[in-house]
Amino acid sequence: MTSDELILASRPTGLPGAENFTVRQVALPEPGEGEFRVRVEVISLDPAMRGWMSEGRSYVPPVEIGAVMRAFAAGTVEASRHPGFPEGSSVVGMLGARSHALSNGEGVYRIERARAPIERWVGGLGMPGMTAYFGLLRIGRPKDGETVAVAAAAGAVGQIVGQLAKLHGARAVGIAGGPEKCRLLTETFGFDEAVDHRAPDMEARLKAACPKGIDVYFENVGGPIADACYRNMAMNGRVPVCGMISTYNGESTEGLSLAAYRSILVNRLTVRGFLIFDFAADIEEALTNLGRWHEEGRLVMREDVRGGGLGAFGAVLSDLYTGANTGKLVLKLD
Ligand SMILES: NC(=O)c1ccc[n+]([C@@H]2O[C@H](COP(=O)([O-])OP(=O)(O)OC[C@H]3O[C@@H](n4cnc5c(N)ncnc54)[C@H](OP(=O)(O)O)[C@@H]3O)[C@@H](O)[C@H]2O)c1
Known part of the structure; x- marks a missing residue:
């Protein structure tokens, strides 16, 4: 063999x-x-x-x-x-x-x-689905009517984040690269709004999609998208820091701007990093719920x-x- x-x-x-x-x-x-x-x-x-x-x-x-x-x-x-x-x-x-x-x-x-x-x-029924589940529900804790924004929204984790936000009564705003992915977000995954981060007026579109500010920014990408999101956070917002893919190949060295840091103070943001392994004891709970919502047709993967x-x-x-x-x-x- x-x-x-x-x-x-x-x-x-x-x-x-x-x-x-x-x-x-x-x-x-x-x-x-x-x-x-x-x-x-x-x-x-x-x-x-x-x-x-x-x-x-x-x-x-x-x-x-x-x-x-x-x-x-x-x-x-x-x-x-x-x-x-x-x-x-x-x-x-x-x-x-x-x-x-x-x-x-x-x-x-x-x-x-x-x-x-x-x-x-x-x-969705494995590691990325559980990452979305714990990051959003344990750290982001969206409430009814709040706005959740997530980038890489058409990807493995992001697609689940947006749908879980909707399932918990929040508005979901997805940020993705290109019109095709943006269409997928609203037409297939049920996001309320989609923002194309390749568009030159990305931040203006983000503001328009989040008129009352962002209550939960689920951080997947870092870089200029993160900066725009931090600067548009609402009071008492939460930022589960899941990943920063724009930095992984060493191509982006830009940190958060001073305006983004200031937003953490002024808006009393809670910024918390996490790894899926931190929630290993509760995997059964996540899998049961993700599986049920998937079977009920409420979670598309x-x-x-x-x-x-x-x-x-x-x-x-x-x-x-x-x-x-x-x-x-x-x-x-x-
Ligand atoms: N904390 C944890 O335990 C944990 C577990 C799993 C994943 N993660 C993190 O979650 C994030 C998403 O992972 P995934 O598996 O769901 O990947 P994914 O979203 O399926 O694929 C990556 C996507 O990231 C976006 N992207 C790549 N480079 C970018 C850049 N420079 N600026 C903006 N967007 C960029 C692209 O989407 P667009 O075309 O839309 O830009 C790409 O399709 C990653 O940061 C990953 O490291 C963390």
């Missing part, structure tokens, strides 16, 4: 790409007692991967050069000596970017494939599924940082 593995070959400068990875084939032993083998079907592509590819201090150690690329993935158990993960069951977890994974079950969860396509379990196998990983990953993905970006293995 062999497995194809995606190896980090070099650390990127700027955008990551195919040149940073190689694929190697390794022999995979049969599962020992308490182990099982997963045939990986989908690999999740996440903005955080750019950080994992770099040296330096972060919330997890970097992937070493020559090591298998860290990745959430989902697939089917095809051989098992573990009673909790029988042959034929479907699973998700940090299995790595590889065609087959040997696991002892640590950090791996069973999924109910009949309820949703497998790619959704690394999207959109994925952007790509082919091309492990060899396509680097090129597909770069799409996250140029905005070429719409919805949760996933690589499907044949």
